[in-house]
Amino acid sequence: MMQLLLHIIWRDKKTVLLTLLAGTVSGLTAVALFAQSGLLISKAALMPPFYVILILTAFLKLFGVTKSASKYAERLLSHRVTFQLMHDVRMRFFDKLLPQAHVLQRYKSGDLLTRITSDVETLQHFFLRVLYPPLVTMLVFVATMMFMLFFSPLLAGLLLIGLLLTTVVMPAMLSMRKLQAEPRDATIAATEYFYGYRELLLHNAHQQKEQQLRQLTNDYAKSLQRKKNRESSSYIWNQAIALTTAFFIIFVGAYAVSTGDVEGVYFAMLILVSLTVFETAIPMASVPTFLRDTKRAVAQLHDITETDENNGSVIAAHACASLLLQDVSYTYERSTRPAISHIHMHIAHQQKIAIVGASGSGKTTLMQLLMHEMAPTSGEVLLGDIPLHQLERNSYYTHIGMMLQHNHFFAGTIRSNLLLANEHATDAQLTDALQRAQLDKTLDAPVFEKGRNLSGGEQQRLAFARLLLKGGDIWLVDEPFTSVDVQTEEQLLATMLREAADKTLVIITHRLTNLAQFDHIYVMDGGEIVEHGTHEQLLAKNALYARMHEAS
Numbered sequence: 001m002m003q004l005l006l007h008i009i010w011r012d013k014k015t016v017l018l019t020l021l022a023g024t025v026s027g028l029t030a031v032a033l034f035a036q037s038g039l040l041i042s043k044a045a046l047m048p049p050f051y052v053i054l055i056l057t058a059f060l061k062l063f064g065v066t067k068s069a070s071k072y073a074e075r076l077l078s079h080r081v082t083f084q085l086m087h088d089v090r091m092r093f094f095d096k097l098l099p100q101a102h103v104l105q106r107y108k109s110g111d112l113l114t115r116i117t118s119d120v121e122t123l124q125h126f127f128l129r130v131l132y133p134p135l136v137t138m139l140v141f142v143a144t145m146m147f148m149l150f151f152s153p154l155l156a157g158l159l160l161i162g163l164l165l166t167t168v169v170m171p172a173m174l175s176m177r178k179l180q181a182e183p184r185d186a187t188i189a190a191t192e193y194f195y196g197y198r199e200l201l202l203h204n205a206h207q208q209k210e211q212q213l214r215q216l217t218n219d220y221a222k223s224l225q226r227k228k229n230r231e232s233s234s235y236i237w238n239q240a241i242a243l244t245t246a247f248f249i250i251f252v253g254a255y256a257v258s259t260g261d262v263e264g265v266y267f268a269m270l271i272l273v274s275l276t277v278f279e280t281a282i283p284m285a286s287v288p289t290f291l292r293d294t295k296r297a298v299a300q301l302h303d304i305t306e307t308d309e310n311n312g313s314v315i316a317a318h319a320c321a322s323l324l325l326q327d328v329s330y331t332y333e334r335s336t337r338p339a340i341s342h343i344h345m346h347i348a349h350q351q352k353i354a355i356v357g358a359s360g361s362g363k364t365t366l367m368q369l370l371m372h373e374m375a376p377t378s379g380e381v382l383l384g385d386i387p388l389h390q391l392e393r394n395s396y397y398t399h400i401g402m403m404l405q406h407n408h409f410f411a412g413t414i415r416s417n418l419l420l421a422n423e424h425a426t427d428a429q430l431t432d433a434l435q436r437a438q439l440d441k442t443l444d445a446p447v448f449e450k451g452r453n454l455s456g457g458e459q460q461r462l463a464f465a466r467l468l469l470k471g472g473d474i475w476l477v478d479e480p481f482t483s484v485d486v487q488t489e490e491q492l493l494a495t496m497l498r499e500a501a502d503k504t505l506v507i508i509t510h511r512l513t514n515l516a517q518f519d520h521i522y523v524m525d526g527g528e529i530v531e532h533g534t535h536e537q538l539l540a541k542n543a544l545y546a547r548m549h550e551a552s
């Protein structure tokens with residue numbers, strides 16, 4: 001991604017080169033302005049003809065105007081480069097992010113918030129604070145050294161030592177100091193605090209959490225203060241080195257004047273040159289810090305938008321609505337035992353499958369693998385005869401209808417939430433879907449963020465209406481109607497089976513009533529399939545399913 005930043009910047013090379021030119025001219029004219037002032041004062045003391053003073057003063061004015069104009073141009077152009085860089089970075093980042101929203105599930109919401117916003121923002125410093133200062137400082141110093149060499153190699157040598165101290169030694173020393181704390185921990189804690197405020201209040205734990213949050217916020221404030229101090233100390237060090245170099249230049253210069261190696265009239269000019277040139281090097285002190293911040297931001301953004309190895313290029317065909325799990329196991333990150341292990345399952349075209357089992361037996365994990373939200377740790381899931389990781393993810397999703405335990409709803413209206421499933425649906429089709437899902441709401445009824453103004457049962461019915469509108473060849477449904485009353489649940493399940501007559505249907509359910517209507521039932525326990533067959537076959541077996549059925 002670092003190469004990508006360079007590539008983006010270099011695409012507008014004309015502006016970049018103009019910025020460098022403006023910055024170098026600005027630095028050099030600042031040096032020239034002071035050099036000229038020194039020369040003017042010295043010359044004036046020798047009472048030269050009036051026209052000499054006039055010419056020197058005219059040059060002084062010229063340098064002054066050029067300095068201001070080039071500084072303005074430098075600011076304007078460098079900001080243009082930065083804005084272009086930020087625009088491109090944001091566009092590319094979100095382009096990469098959108099198709100793989102599943103990756104984001106790995107992160108806590110506060111973590112994501114910080115990462116995405118602050119990391120992208122950090123990249124704005126890449127040109128102005130990382131790339132640009134060394135180039136301009138080098139160009140200004142090289143030109144100034146050449147100028148000094150013309151008068152005295154010894155003084156040029158002293159300037160070189162000062163230069164190395166400010167641009168290499170001091171930044172290296174400052175960068176060895178401890179890393180700054182990130183706002184990340186404080187943002188994660190703040191997000192969790194606000195999301196979980198009600199629970200914290202109920203369990204009387206909010207004060208302790210608040211304390212933690214304050215501590216993290218204070219740590220962050222302190223780290224910002226340290227950052228400011230570091231900037232100030234780099235400025236002080238720069239000035240100290242500049243003054244020390246000037247002191248040696250006065251010392252050695254005075255000796256050179258006394259021996260006649262340097263003409264006395266240039267003495268003040270050389271001292272002022274050495275003092276001014278160091279100002280160009282002030283931003284050098286923070287280059288390592290900004291470079292490190294940029295690298296960290298790049299690494300974190302790369303981590304989020306890492307190449308999605310499970311997004312292939314094969315387009316899912318309309319005809320193959322069968323699914324196959326071949327010896328599939330899955331172990332969650334930071335987990336020691338597999339959530340599911342060695343699952344074999346064939347879900348034929350248009351078959352109706354139910355997956356049952358105790359809580360924690362691995363049903364949802366299995367469903368997530370079928371949804372291609374994650375890839376198996378071992379084994380393979382296939383659509384027809386094509387492994388899911390070879391499929392182009394979006395083409396797979398055009399065939400899939402999903403209804404999860406917790407569905408997301410966006411702030412807006414019932415209509416806007418339904419149109420998500422089928423943007424071309426007419427109001428009549430939307431109303432029809434609401435009726436079939438038994439949701440007694442108008443299309444214009446408001447929906448708050450995350451559907452907070454809808455009851456659990458209403459949310460499930462809205463999700464069902466969305467599923468009906470989406471269509472697709474395969475429906476993957478996880479505990480669809482747990483929040484509605486038993487009678488409505490039965491009716492909705494009957495509707496679902498009727499609507500899915502020409503589809504492949506996989507449903508996870510706790511309730512073991514009405515399962516006789518399914519073609520095949522898989523019973524899970526401890527991450528494995530322990531029994532499977534039709535309702536009658538499983539009852540006749542008189543094992544786990546029969547016991548679960550009796551208890552329900």
Ligand SMILES: Nc1ncnc2c1ncn2[C@@H]1O[C@H](COP(=O)(O)OP(=O)(O)OP(=O)(O)O)[C@@H](O)[C@H]1O
Nearest residue numbers: 332333335339357358359360361362363364365366
């Ligand atoms: N994100 C996760 N990280 C780590 N472990 C997880 C994660 N999600 C689930 N697990 C573990 O994997 C196992 C299977 O969980 P899963 O959610 O698939 O079960 P389930 O049968 O759907 O349960 P339920 O009926 O309660 O929803 C459980 O032991 C659970 O603790």
